[in-house]
Amino acid sequence: MVVLLVINLIIAVIWLILGLLPGRDRKRTVIYFVLMLLVPVFFESLLAVTWLMRLITGFMHVDLSDVIFGKDKAAGLQRGNAEEENNLVPIEEALAVADTTSLRTFMLNILKGDVSSSLNKLKEALLSSDTETAHYAATVLREELGRFRGTVFRSFAAIQNAKGEEKDETCIVTIRYMNEYLKKDLFSEDEMTEYVTRLADIGDIVFDDDYTLLTVDDMYGIAMRLLDAGLYSRCRQWCIRLADIYPDVKESYLAMMSFCFRTGRKDGFRQGMQELMDSGIPVDETTMKNIRAFR
Numbered sequence: 001m002v003v004l005l006v007i008n009l010i011i012a013v014i015w016l017i018l019g020l021l022p023g024r025d026r027k028r029t030v031i032y033f034v035l036m037l038l039v040p041v042f043f044e045s046l047l048a049v050t051w052l053m054r055l056i057t058g059f060m061h062v063d064l065s066d067v068i069f070g071k072d073k074a075a076g077l078q079r080g081n082a083e084e085e086n087n088l089v090p091i092e093e094a095l096a097v098a099d100t101t102s103l104r105t106f107m108l109n110i111l112k113g114d115v116s117s118s119l120n121k122l123k124e125a126l127l128s129s130d131t132e133t134a135h136y137a138a139t140v141l142r143e144e145l146g147r148f149r150g151t152v153f154r155s156f157a158a159i160q161n162a163k164g165e166e167k168d169e170t171c172i173v174t175i176r177y178m179n180e181y182l183k184k185d186l187f188s189e190d191e192m193t194e195y196v197t198r199l200a201d202i203g204d205i206v207f208d209d210d211y212t213l214l215t216v217d218d219m220y221g222i223a224m225r226l227l228d229a230g231l232y233s234r235c236r237q238w239c240i241r242l243a244d245i246y247p248d249v250k251e252s253y254l255a256m257m258s259f260c261f262r263t264g265r266k267d268g269f270r271q272g273m274q275e276l277m278d279s280g281i282p283v284d285e286t287t288m289k290n291i292r293a294f295r
């Protein structure tokens with residue numbers, strides 16, 4: 001028994017040291033550390049089982065409870081792909097219709113096709129007063145998130161086994177695939193952090209091998225996902241990389257300005273805004289609105 005308690009203490013201390021490294025969730029680390037001391041052995045076993053279940057569900061569908069139903073998650077910033085959805089009634093209009101049969105027909109039509117570009121619309125459908133419509137939307141999201149998990153799991157395994165150009169190509173495809181999903185904010189906080197960390201790890205592989213393969217959108221996307229997940233240390237690293245490789249694009253300035261704004265560095269934000277204005281880089285109306293919102 002004493003031996004188990006000593007081993008438990010060693011594991012807890014190692015967990016605490018690793019969890020206090022930059023870019024980690026320190027609050028959760030401390031909580032887990034305390035639980036390891038209060039509930040020795042059992043809590044570590046619980047963590048191990050949880051990790052194994054998450055690994056297994058990379059190939060399986062998950063329960064409906066996996067879908068985020070909160071209203072704060074429903075307002076997506078990205079709009080659906082209009083060209084691919086012009087044969088369907090817009091979700092805003094469908095939700096305003098009192099006829100629940102029309103709502104259900106709309107959701108069934110979505111179930112038949114590719115919904116990867118309709119995920120933001122489906123999040124809004126979760127708030128429908130018609131329970132069957134909300135159930136359809138939850139079903140689609142559950143399947144899409146399950147497909148995403150499985151694809152990422154297999155892609156990451158392929159990256160580890162690939163070499164040379166094949167490895168870099170697989171990394172690039174995976175980065176762009178993950179960026180499209182993660183920016184829609186469909187996952188819980190812990191899972192979002194896990195996948196964003198994996199996204200940045202894959203980006204590091206390409207950057208170290210041949211950074212010219214990364215486009216502005218690739219690097220900007222990684223930086224913004226890290227910012228959304230609260231991984232500020234790695235976000236700053238990618239903002240610097242973006243500015244070094246692509247110094248003459250507005251995304252380089254916007255990435256660093258977003259980082260400074262989120263971390264409360266007002267002087268850095270103002271400096272970045274002034275440098276953007278002085279650079280002569282064309283700034284569209286959308287970008288100006290974002291800058292004014294930051295201010």
